[in-house]
Amino acid sequence: MKPHVICHMVASVDGRTLPSRWRPQDALAGGLFERLHEELAGDAWLVGRVTGQEFAKGRPYPESTKESFPRESWFVHRDAKAYGIVLDAQGTIAWGRPDIGDDPIVAVLTTTVSDAHLAGLRAEGVSYIFGGETELDLRVVLEILNRELGIKRLLLEGGGGTNGSFLRAGLVDELSLILCPTVDGAKGAPSVFDSMDAESGQRAPISSMALESSQGLDGGAVWLRYRMQNS
Numbered sequence: 001m002k003p004h005v006i007c008h009m010v011a012s013v014d015g016r017t018l019p020s021r022w023r024p025q026d027a028l029a030g031g032l033f034e035r036l037h038e039e040l041a042g043d044a045w046l047v048g049r050v051t052g053q054e055f056a057k058g059r060p061y062p063e064s065t066k067e068s069f070p071r072e073s074w075f076v077h078r079d080a081k082a083y084g085i086v087l088d089a090q091g092t093i094a095w096g097r098p099d100i101g102d103d104p105i106v107a108v109l110t111t112t113v114s115d116a117h118l119a120g121l122r123a124e125g126v127s128y129i130f131g132g133e134t135e136l137d138l139r140v141v142l143e144i145l146n147r148e149l150g151i152k153r154l155l156l157e158g159g160g161g162t163n164g165s166f167l168r169a170g171l172v173d174e175l176s177l178i179l180c181p182t183v184d185g186a187k188g189a190p191s192v193f194d195s196m197d198a199e200s201g202q203r204a205p206i207s208s209m210a211l212e213s214s215q216g217l218d219g220g221a222v223w224l225r226y227r228m229q230n231s
Helices: 034-040 048-055 115-124 138-149 158-168
Strands: 004-011 044-047 083-087 103-109 127-130 153-156 176-177 208-214 224-230
Touching: 004 127, 004 158, 034 153, 044 103, 048 083, 083 138, 083 224, 103 138, 115 127, 127 138, 153 158
Parallel strands: 004 153, 004 176, 044 083, 044 153, 083 103, 103 127
Antiparallel strands: 176 224, 208 224
């Protein structure tokens, strides 16, 4: 069984997600994304490696260790109010912290990650799970999070690449989109859902989208929530 996955994002009216490029620049009210994040009441939130790296504070872990670890889930906490899940397939993030905003970090790795990296995670109190041998199977990842940590409601808040991977895998159940009264209007900016060139021909298996609610917010922003049906 997998959690109910809500992709929660904020964007310009042309679907771009890098506020530094938006015009006008002051269209995003301070704390709006975080306030609605709390209102959605997820058991966990999930981002990809690039977004996760922005939260990291540590120096690189040692390149070797004498220790050897089984390739199985390892948890520091199993009773947190919410978890911060970060996809880091190759084990490149040195955290320097065990949590983000008091939410314990859970790194999602492949079994190719070195023992030295696992030792670094354990030393810093960062939990981890394995979602594949060389590549992550996102459905398997969700099932592990549900089974091992009881996560029933997950907020997908990654970059466009991570969001797009979940979308194309048919794993997004709901879209929570905050549209701000601003535009990007230029080529190359990240978007709510994106892909690598090799994935550009893959289409999401969405059979329908139903508007669940729309709400006007301060400053002219609009909060849209869509229920998504995957075929």
